[in-house]
Amino acid sequence: MSNTVKITIQPAGKTYSLLRGTPLKDLLFDKGLEFPCGGRGVCHRCKVKILNGSNNPTAEDQKAFSKMELAEGWRLGCQCVADNDMELELLSCESIILVDDTSLKFEPRNGTAIAIDLGTTTVAAQWLDLESGKLLGTATALNPQARYGSDIMSRIDSAINHNKGAELTRLIRSCLGDLILDLLKKNGASQKPSFILIVGNTVMHHLFCGFDVTALGFYPFQSKHLAGWHFTTEEVGWNFLGPDVNGYFMPCIGGFVGSDILAGIIATELHKTTHPAILIDLGTNGEIVLHANQKLFCLSTAAGPAFEGAKISMGMRAEAGAISKVRFKNNKFETEVIGGGKPRGICGSGLVDAVACALEHGLIKHNGKLNCLADHIEIQDHIRISQKDIRELQLAKSAIATGIEIILKQNALDYPDIKEVWLAGAFGNYIDKQSAKKIGLLKFDLEVIKYGGNTALLGAKICLMKWPEVLEEINQILKISEHLSLGEHPQFQSTFLNQIQF
Ligand code: FES
Structure with missing residues (x-):
């Protein structure tokens, strides 16, 4: 028996030779699969499909998939081992990475x-x-x-x-x-x-x-x-x-x-700035900086991975196949999918839009509870948002809204006092500001909110x-600059609970 095996990755159609017994994690990562829990088998977000060949399901695979899914070849990529020739389908595609093309003012210098x-x-x-x-x-x-x-x-x-x-x-x-x-x-x-x-x-x-x-x-x-x-x-x-x-x-x-x-x-x-202004970088960690009273007050708040699609049942990063925009027209959801075609999941901006629409049309109550007997809302095709997803979004939005509320209060400011709000970060740049306002994530006047790009x-x-x-x-x-520690703030707990409501 040869000590190497051939692994073919679809849809790229490329074949790699690996030592028999090598874990597939490194190869799959290089080909674009992400491992949100670090490959510990708990997040169930590194799914691959074995099209040809076999791979015995591990205990983690059995927890992640139904019997039928296992029979169809679904496995957790982080658990796969190259023990025979295999053909795998990888659903992760090229990620959208925000760069910058602003023309700069400058004085010429060498080099x-x-x-x-x-x-x-x-x-x-x-x-x-x-x-x-x-x-x-x-x-x-x-x-x-x-x-x-x-x-x-x-x-x-x-x-x-x-x-x-x-x-x-x-x-x-x-x-x-x-x-x-x-x-x-x-x-x-x-x-x-x-x-x-x-x-x-x-x-x-x-x-x-x-x-x-x-x-x-x-x-x-x-x-x-x-x-x-x-x-x-x-x-x-x-x-x-x-x-x-x-x-x-x-x-x-x-x-x-x-x-x-x-x-x-x-x-x-x-x-x-000569007026109070704020910079908000939205991601798994939200960073907030307020310029007021000739000082820069900053803090960070752990929003968790909901904005990046993780921990959301059908969530995914903003990449091809993700629903990135959602509107509600004629009693049904309309969506935009990155790259077009059938959606594979929903990313953070799509989730915020969907929840904002559902709130506006009474499908979700202001306390976050679904206003129906089902435990989910169908968005499009098989893509749905569950009650648990809504709870995850509430926690993430509350973390950010709490940071903003505390930094403003600390400086005796209110939302209308802020004349300039810059949104930054991969998620911050794609979120719809109206939807963000509807779910209570950003409570500023819409006219003062600007998208900063990759600042x-x-x-x-x-x-x-x-x-x-x-x-x-x-x-x-x-x-x-003055750094505020949010966790130590006496009003953190009560503010966080208040901000949970939509
Ligand atoms: S990376 Fe989390 S289950 Fe595989």
Whole structure:
């Protein structure tokens, strides 16, 4: 018996040779399958279908699928092992990764540089000509650490409790190195960038820089490694760039508020407004920054994965096949599906729309209970929203709404006092602001709400255009920033309960 087996992945139709007995997780991850629970067999969101070949169902498969589904070949990708030749169907497709194409104001300077937005789920890099301001190229990737869990808390858990800190550091440095190589190759440029600037949340900052994340895993979640980190290409294994290229990971603001938010402040010029203004980055972790009284008040709030489709029975990330918009016309739901065709699931923006429509038309009560005998609402074809999904959304929206409410109250402000609201982050940019208002996620006047795009990447590019003078502006922002710890706030519990209602 040969010690290798052939694994064919559909719909790409590509075949790979693997050592017999190798877990399929790494191959499937590289081909786009996500592992939200880090492959622990509990989230049931890494489904694959075995079209040919066999794979004995594990105990986790038996919990995840009915007998009929198991007979049809459904398995959890994280549990599959390459023990015979197999043909698998993978439903995950290319993710939509938000980049930036804003034209920048700048003073020409020599050379080129790369800005990188290092996110928990996705990574985006852009190469800039600092003399002309021209964008030389863009490269994106999924964060390879996602095989250890989809959110920052599971990465911290992997680092602390499963001794994977060094591996997470290696994975992300190598991913960013590959992105840079990709940019250089794609553009066939003979020149090299002279500088690499990275922004990211506090956990990404620590893991890239190789800092211990233990302090971020326990109350009061305060790390002493928040400063910016200058690095050489040799230190991070990017020797292909040579020793004369330098890099810098921008500093974190505090707690879980990282340099992606710092860059967002620079991109939106939040620190320069003459009226109260707010920046809200919506994702699994919501970060909120308020500029008022010549200070920047910031906090982070754990919204959980509902906005990214996880923990929602038919939820998925915003990728091909996801219902991303929902309207209610002539007594039925109308939807938009990313990439067209039949829907495979519903992403965060679709879920918010669907619940907003259902609320407006009396299908859901304001306490979140379904106003019918069934335990779900049918949206389209087989895509439905269950009572449990609505509860998950209530928890996520309450976490964000609580953060906003507390940061405003702390500064004796009310919603109409805010004259500018910037939405950022992958979810923030796709959410419909009217639906967000209907479910009580955002209570501001609609006219003041603006979509900021990828403010982290834009902010990083603005910094490159003003480097190194911008360091003074960064220090000034850090000086006027005050981090609030939401969990310790005396009104947190009561506010959270109040915000649960739609
Ligand atoms: S069950 Fe969660 S990643 Fe497989």
